[in-house]
Amino acid sequence: MNLTDGEFLLLASVMDIIVPPVDELPGAGEMGLAKEAEELAARIPAYGEALHRILEALSLEPSVRVEGGFPALDEEQRMSAIEFLEANMPKYFDKFVDLIYIVYYSDERVHERIGWRSGPLQPLGWELPAWDPAILDKVSKREPFWRKV
Amino acid sequence: MTITHPSTDILILGSGASGAAVAWRLSKSGFNVVCLEQGRWIKPEEFPNEHADWEIQARTNWAFDPNVRALDVDYPLNVDESPIDPLMFNAVGGSTIHWTAHTPRFHPSDFRVKTLDGVADDWPLSYDELEPYYDAYDALMGCSGINGDPANPRRKERPMPPIPIGQDGERMARAFDRLGWHWWPSDSYVNSVPYRGRQACNNCGNTGLGCSRGAKGQTDVAIWPEAIANGVELRTESRVFRVETDAEGKATGASYYDADGEENFQPANAVVLAMNGIGSPRIMLNSTSGAYPNGLCNSSGLLGKNLMFHPYAMVSGLFDDGLQTYKGPLANMILCQEFYETNPSKDFVRGYTYQLARSSGPISTACGYMFGRVPWGADHHAEFKRRFGDVTVLGVIGEDLPEEHNRIELDPKLTDSNGIPSPKVFYTLSDNSRRQLDDAVENAETALREAGAAHVLATRLLKAAGWHLMGTARMGDDPTTSVVDRWGQTHDADNIFVVDGSVFVTCAAVNPTPTIGALALRTADYIDRERADLKS
Numbered sequence A: 001m002n003l004t005d006g007e008f009l010l011l012a013s014v015m016d017i018i019v020p021p022v023d024e025l026p027g028a029g030e031m032g033l034a035k036e037a038e039e040l041a042a043r044i045p046a047y048g049e050a051l052h053r054i055l056e057a058l059s060l061e062p063s064v065r066v067e068g069g070f071p072a073l074d075e076e077q078r079m080s081a082i083e084f085l086e087a088n089m090p091k092y093f094d095k096f097v098d099l100i101y102i103v104y105y106s107d108e109r110v111h112e113r114i115g116w117r118s119g120p121l122q123p124l125g126w127e128l129p130a131w132d133p134a135i136l137d138k139v140s141k142r143e144p145f146w147r148k149v
Numbered sequence B: 001m002t003i004t005h006p007s008t009d010i011l012i013l014g015s016g017a018s019g020a021a022v023a024w025r026l027s028k029s030g031f032n033v034v035c036l037e038q039g040r041w042i043k044p045e046e047f048p049n050e051h052a053d054w055e056i057q058a059r060t061n062w063a064f065d066p067n068v069r070a071l072d073v074d075y076p077l078n079v080d081e082s083p084i085d086p087l088m089f090n091a092v093g094g095s096t097i098h099w100t101a102h103t104p105r106f107h108p109s110d111f112r113v114k115t116l117d118g119v120a121d122d123w124p125l126s127y128d129e130l131e132p133y134y135d136a137y138d139a140l141m142g143c144s145g146i147n148g149d150p151a152n153p154r155r156k157e158r159p160m161p162p163i164p165i166g167q168d169g170e171r172m173a174r175a176f177d178r179l180g181w182h183w184w185p186s187d188s189y190v191n192s193v194p195y196r197g198r199q200a201c202n203n204c205g206n207t208g209l210g211c212s213r214g215a216k217g218q219t220d221v222a223i224w225p226e227a228i229a230n231g232v233e234l235r236t237e238s239r240v241f242r243v244e245t246d247a248e249g250k251a252t253g254a255s256y257y258d259a260d261g262e263e264n265f266q267p268a269n270a271v272v273l274a275m276n277g278i279g280s281p282r283i284m285l286n287s288t289s290g291a292y293p294n295g296l297c298n299s300s301g302l303l304g305k306n307l308m309f310h311p312y313a314m315v316s317g318l319f320d321d322g323l324q325t326y327k328g329p330l331a332n333m334i335l336c337q338e339f340y341e342t343n344p345s346k347d348f349v350r351g352y353t354y355q356l357a358r359s360s361g362p363i364s365t366a367c368g369y370m371f372g373r374v375p376w377g378a379d380h381h382a383e384f385k386r387r388f389g390d391v392t393v394l395g396v397i398g399e400d401l402p403e404e405h406n407r408i409e410l411d412p413k414l415t416d417s418n419g420i421p422s423p424k425v426f427y428t429l430s431d432n433s434r435r436q437l438d439d440a441v442e443n444a445e446t447a448l449r450e451a452g453a454a455h456v457l458a459t460r461l462l463k464a465a466g467w468h469l470m471g472t473a474r475m476g477d478d479p480t481t482s483v484v485d486r487w488g489q490t491h492d493a494d495n496i497f498v499v500d501g502s503v504f505v506t507c508a509a510v511n512p513t514p515t516i517g518a519l520a521l522r523t524a525d526y527i528d529r530e531r532a533d534l535k536s
Ligand SMILES: Cc1cc2nc3c(=O)[nH]c(=O)nc-3n(C[C@H](O)[C@H](O)[C@H](O)COP(=O)(O)OP(=O)(O)OC[C@H]3O[C@@H](n4cnc5c(N)ncnc54)[C@H](O)[C@@H]3O)c2cc1C
Pocket: B013, B014, B015, B016, B017, B018, B019, B036, B037, B038, B039, B064, B087, B088, B089, B090, B091, B092, B093, B094, B095, B096, B098, B099, B100, B101, B102, B103, B208, B238, B239, B240, B241, B274, B275, B276, B277, B279, B280, B283, B331, B467, B468, B469, B499, B500, B501, B511, B512, B513, B514, B516
């Protein structure tokens, strides 16, 4: 899926609202993640369709048909345009939000902020405290109660 | 032109939990064995836990749901008439590649529900008869666990000690103790220590997507290497479309498509179906002939019927002590069987198990697999922080009772990439199951609050939860009310066997695979002992 420049800007601007700035990180759009969203949508048809439908609906929505389009609206107007889509196209909107969350939470800058170790789960795995049979003290004293046949 | 192969004694269809067990057992007894598997070998480096984008793969090409993965090797399923989506994996190892390897056994009472509770049917065999085969399958796949559970009969020591239950497991265990409810460390086919050449688990957490360390009991690593070394031929990328029969209805072999789409025929003295509770009846329904106008060995009319799933409710607790609940095998901590048996004061029969599960990585947290989706917008970051690594789940596995209208049929239009008809699933949740799940949700809330959960969220029926596929070629002594006999041999043909979850009479309230494996070993034992006539 190839977005036009206009669609790309629109996507970035919506992404900033879906995942807004926090601490030292800007919003998901300003972080430059629209490119990743476009790429993932091109690879996975379900996300591609959702992205296409949402961007199309957003550019046709009467409230955003102003000069400068969606990015030129004030925050309240942008929120209500998105809420309109959420209420009226829930299936596509949910997938669209998933798409944004996926690219956002794949980013190493985000991992660093939330304290998540980037990269594959293996070979490091995680440490857990060793098994300690003392935890069974109470339950193991209970009489067998399985039903006899 | 059809390619015809030299004949074999035993032809197994499917290489998952059951097919591998039969292959292994018969490989040591002088039978020639060939196994046809539609999937391919997956190399350790291909598993998602070796890749940084593992969470994306979990939602796309490695999704649990074959309709989401939609790979050529998968067959699509029509689920328009089912509130539960069947899940499975198609590769060497079958769904054991994907499974979380939580491995409780049936209780003795599960084999006698008609006698005890007046519902469904008794099995034609008992817990005691199956016990040695449970032990053998535990040893083969590698079971970690500990004796002394008051909710289950004492049994042979597990081959490995329990895997650690983690601080999150301990928190719930203490809550169950305070409530006076049962709990016990889960039996798991996950290595707590190195076992039979496979490494110990290092708690990476991604148990449901294949283990690149070989620490999980997947048949591709736990069984197949030995079976192949013993002489079994495992032929991959071989998609069976028909079991062929002669005029008397005896199997002569199976027809399949190879990787190039060419038609092949593998002759055999006997055929063993092990393509799971949906895959086997699908191919049997597709194997019509003069002898079997309604599907292979379907004189009872029950083939494809009595589908059971274990309808699954998920009750998630949100804690606030930062235990990082994504650390550790996904669903192998502890279980609670306080409500396992019929309680006459309740408005339902039979009962349920709680299987505890952990949370997962940041994408699953945000998209809401374990605790609903994190809201977008201004509250997003605060809500994400509250949930990430702070969720523990009580999964409810309720006993689904067999009902004929819950079934699979062949879809008139939908096919796989070879043009073989796909299954259509018809399933409605029974009133008994609904009441059972409601009760379980209420009790789970009590337990999670006792453990200190600040918020509890219940998904009363999880759609993407058809991981247990059972009942569609049920076992019994009476050929008019069952498809296979007590040995898994079809009533209609003495050289056709079914060994997967299809043969379940009832499904108990536990994950089914140790029982599937034990039954498969028992059938193989029977073939070895009683059916020398099947040797060339
Ligand atoms: C996500 C997930 C989690 C699970 N967790 C657990 C758990 O914790 N505990 C538990 O007990 N169970 C669990 N299960 C269920 C468990 O995986 C199954 O019960 C078990 O694998 C069934 O074994 P089987 O041999 O019947 O079928 P499978 O293991 O599904 O194997 C069937 C094989 O047949 C092949 N096949 C199908 N059709 C054809 C054809 N036409 N031609 C050739 N080959 C074919 C398939 O490719 C597959 O390899 C889980 C399942 C899933 C999907």
